[in-house]
Amino acid sequence: MFDYSAITKLDLENDIKNTLNIGLEQIQKIKNEDTPSLDMFDLFERTLSDLSGRVAFMADVSKEEDIRDYGNVAESIIENFLLEVTTDKKLYEKFKSIKTNNLDKESIKYFDEVIRDFIDAGHELDHDKKTRLIEIEKKLIDLEINFSKNIAADNSEVILNQSQLKGLSIDELNNFRKEEENFIVTMAYPDINAVLENCEIRDSRKKVWKAFNNRAVLSNSPILKEAVALRNEKANLFGFNTWAEYRLQYRMAKSPQNVVKMYDNLVPKLQKAAQNEKVELATDNIEPSDLAPWDIRYLITKKRNEQSQVDNNEIKKYFYIHDVKEAMFSICEDVFEISINREDSRTAWHEDVELWSISDQNNKKTAYFYLDMYPRDGKYTHAAVFDISPGSADEINLPVCSMVANFPNPNTGNGLMTFDEVETLFHEFGHVLHNGIGKSKFARFLGANVEWDFVEAPSQIMEHWVWKSECLRRFSKHIETGETLAHDLCERLNSSKNIGISLLTLRQVSFGLADQHLHGINFDDSLDQIEQESQKVTTINYPNDTNHLGAFGHLLGGYDAAYYGYLWADIIGDDLFSRFENEGILSKEVGIDYKNKILSVGGSRDAEEMVQDFLGREWNDEAFLKQKKLGKS
Template sequence: MQFKFWNRAADANTALLAEAVDIRSNIATIFGHTSWADHMLEVKMAKNLEAVNAFYDSVIPGLTEKAGSERAALQALFDKDQDGELQSWDWFYYANERRRANYGIDPNEVAKYFSLERVMDGMFEITGDVFGLEYSRVEDARAWHEDVALYEIRNKNESEPLAYFYADLFPREGKFGHAAAFPIEYGVREADGSYRKPIAAIVANFTKPTATQPSLLEHGEAVTLFHEFGHVLHFCLTTVDMLRFSGYDTEWDFVEAPSQIMEHWMWQPEVLQRFAAHHETGDVIPEDLVNRLVEARDLHVGMQTIRQVFLGKLDMMLHDGSDTTDLEAITREANKLTLLPFHEETHFLASFGHLMGGYDAGYYGYLWSKVYGDDMFSEFQRLGVTSPEVGKRYRDEVLAVGGSRDAIEHLRAFLQREPNSDAFLKNLGLDGS
């Protein structure tokens, strides 16, 4: 399956990518930049290629060591079944086997604690408490499909809505196949002094409820819902006057941080026990189960994260001004980071959609923004994971101000100190503890 997936439209897409890389390089030269990476990074938090490379250099040694020990454990499982070397298409399977053996987690059993209705209610309750908000469903949604719900967002104890968002959460033929948040109407100051209310949409493809069973989410799907709702809040709680800087129109390598911070709540026992309950018995999710979910999540964090580094480095190797005439050689070199053999006779780059979807010289932003998402959540951990005081400061200094100032200034204002990578490294187990 991986062979077929990585070879989809390989000839056509490889040629198009090579052409795009050349065109980008020429554009960078016209603007006086040494590479497309430096051209693109000028308006991002990183500012230049050297900063991105320094970031990767700071984590690669520790991640490689951690991933190496994880890979050895997976190789031992592989050796019980067959001879040879663990391959890139094997490791997901054996990672799941190891996770199941070590922690006894059955995703289908876990899903019984996460009915969509309860997760939505819990998400509204928690963000309502932390950010001082209330939510109501609008009965006459007038949406594009009968499954789509419309909600209004208000400040607590106020009747006037701040914003609206649509929730399009179930699959149907022809629908966008992933989870994402989309802008519909940006918040902006009108000529008469009034403020245009933001309208967003959250789109996903969760299992649809039936007459006998509610929509049940795997824990990872519930995390995804919280993640995308982070984008919705970032968009909808803006107070910026100018459209260009409204909502989540911030630096591209910061935009994921306000959604990544939301994921943290989905791993806290004291948070989950407020809403996660078995849909048949009503029993609250056991703390032991949450702890095992966390341990299972971190079981292969080295290999998972080093793969993100591989993708980011591969992207940069295409756009750092180096010779790009041999795309396969570049892919082979970057693949060494994964500690897994190169999949021969495949063309991974032809299926790496981010390179043609706006993340060129930008894929590093996923990990870069996670540093800041983890750092911001550490402030909640320090003062209370659902602290309204911290929530108000976060809302005022990060969510409300959009792109009206540099993101580094958001961080300094919220954290009341210089941001750092301590929480990020601790979460990866690279802090020496």
């Protein structure tokens, strides 16, 4: 394992210099070879991926500001280096010369995708268009890095006194930083979740919600506007009308029109259900027609507490982060016939970071993963799984990834999780499993390297388990008594799963609509107009002094024109889980089939093909509609 523990900026600079020289040597060797092989290109891609995991990744996790800053610089250097490689005409001609008639199916898929990358680099464009394309690509690299950096650097805070935080438990209050008699609410998720879910004071929720959604708005709004304009221009160079058309051509959806069809089918059902939900949720002298975004999570939590007959602060006592984590591992070990073991983490980048390994049914290690689960200054602010290394083709070096999240820290607080945080942990671990179990002869197909609108589907399996009694009783353990949740309480919690679900889903739809608007024919509309238009779908009164697009990291983090994929994958994920519903929630037989036909395949087969193989039919939205209680399509 790479030793991150004592690296300096100079170490990273030397690593970049030395490894890029190795990359240049690999490229020159390919160009000098009479009959280059796909393996030679794969080796180069592994070299660049490893470098990114050693250096650029530090921008999101290092505790040292100078190393985080250099991580961003390194990402730009690597991306620009890769741009130079893919625009190399001689390299393109050499790759095209590879004979494909004797290649297996996976190798042909690899060949086709690399050819596609070369074409996307402008090799089939005329000289002027290719020159402009390179200018656009270089600018987009810098914009994307700065956008992410600005979100991480945002230090917005809301100062509230104890009376303004009525409804929060003593433990939750103790988790805040204090300044004399006041509490500092940062934009870290544990702080945000505590206020938006439990604070009885509506004005306090409003202040915190607005601060969170206005993060980086001043610095990132011009970056976003420039980025979407450049993307549209790039799409035009290739003959597409919009970036969404260009971006979706190789996704499951294939076109923006199919995304519109999905929304047109589901939104009326969701909005009809949302009207009923608002009536059911409205309380605290708030009329259904006056519900605001900062009310929704609070009212859902309150309703869940009533329905389950357990207070949210009490239920958290059953979800100590380490107990939940260990039980989650145990469930996965049983269902997927794997083992998960703690490894020495002294070489990690922070003392809180854990290192684990995954082994197969024969106790052969297949991958490693880090868990970097607690908030700290300058760290990535959301929850995600990062590829660190694809490993080596000979499997001497194994794939490595890291979950990076912002859960309650047991080292500085009580480490008790909300139910939503438990669900997020399971969701992200679905990505870890995908990375740890997925196999391919090529690095670009390993694990979760699948179509972008399928990548979230495997995590839906994990989310479903959170709500099932069979699992709840395994990962719930009272912090004081050690008791698990009683079966009847598990059932009551499960029955509360869909409280406010249509309102929450419409919020997600609004993100997808904003994304499609930004990358559609009207990309040059003002950000305020795009924000306001997209929020209409929620049926909730949205303030005109808030614009979350500057803090919407997905827009310049790989999900551009693709945020619809969360809902798309949600539909597929529900259908995949229907086999567990029908054959056994923790069925090992289904789990192994799922492991072999979905997880282990990675991106070496098209997602449509994988899903049909697992289900024995084409996927549909029946399970999704049933889960959300929306009736038949």
